[in-house]
Amino acid sequence: MTDALGWRAKFGVLGPSTNTIVQPEFDNMRVPGVTNHYSRIVIENASAVSDETFIAGTMKISDKTLEAVKGVMTCAPDYLIMGMSAVTFYGGAEGAQRWRQRYEDASGLRLSIGSEALVAAIAAYGGIERVALLSPYFPAANREVIGFLSDHGIHTVRDECLRCPSWTAIAEVTEPTLRQTVAALDGDDVDAILQVGTNLCMVELATALERELAKPVIAINAATYWHALRQYGIEDRLQGFGRLLQSH
Incomplete structure (x- = not known):
């Protein structure tokens, strides 16, 4: 049954x-x-x-x-x-x-x-060694993410933490803010953009940005x-x- x-x-x-x-x-x-x-x-x-x-x-x-x-x-x-x-x-x-x-x-x-899941996704894409990282976190949590990625041979070139002031405020971050942040993180020196923080609305935007930037943009969800x-x-x-x- x-x-x-x-x-x-x-x-x-x-x-x-x-x-x-x-x-x-x-x-x-x-x-x-x-x-x-x-x-x-x-x-x-x-x-x-x-x-x-x-x-x-x-x-x-x-x-x-x-x-x-x-x-x-x-x-x-x-x-x-x-x-x-x-x-x-x-x-x-x-x-x-x-x-x-x-x-x-x-x-x-x-x-x-x-x-x-994030490192499995990086491996599935292949050829990703240097990344930029976006989160709604505070710097101490970003450092933990960067350390985890380093353990798997992934170097974080740049990172940005949005320092959202509450848990529900994470879901209130707007698409223009996310786009602006990704634009500041991107560059020829990174192979992919990574987003962490599951209450950040990013799946659809990451899909669009992946096409626009012609490189992987991986949303945590x-x-x-x-x-x-x-x-x-x-x-x-x-x-x-x-x-x-x-x-x-």
Whole structure:
């Protein structure tokens, strides 16, 4: 017996309760027979005014992730996806592996996380060694992302953190601001533009920018959902979400 709608896979998505972007972006990338089941990591809309408050706020999300795992397991999902990326970069490659393993052990399911999905996407494109990085974070979190990428042989040439003042403010960043930021980051010395921070609305814009700049522009939500599909064995190619989902 299979689920009437999720006859190929039921994905359990773990995301902060303040995040309004990851759920609709993931739903836009669903393929026939796959359903997404969002489990909210219940948190307050924290104010981030410094490196310290930003890191502390993300750790509160991490501390409450296990409850969201327990909640989504009641619908008997087949695979899990983490819809928040910052904490998955902390501690470099080893830190990411330990973080993922904790929740895989707790659930008995495999889990796609943003950090590992991003390096898998970079490998799928091929030829990417030097990147520019865009995030809604504060500098301390960008440093963690840069360290993680370095562990995988990826050099960050430039980075920009938007220092969004609250979790919900991340979803309020406008397309003109994102375009302006990408323009400042781009150059002949970078092979790709990377965007992290799952509450930043970037999948459609990254698709357009990839065409305009003639180089990979990888949005974290696209990379993470692509990774989940491929890790689960679903090879459908999707149009309209960038070369990653279309060709890899």
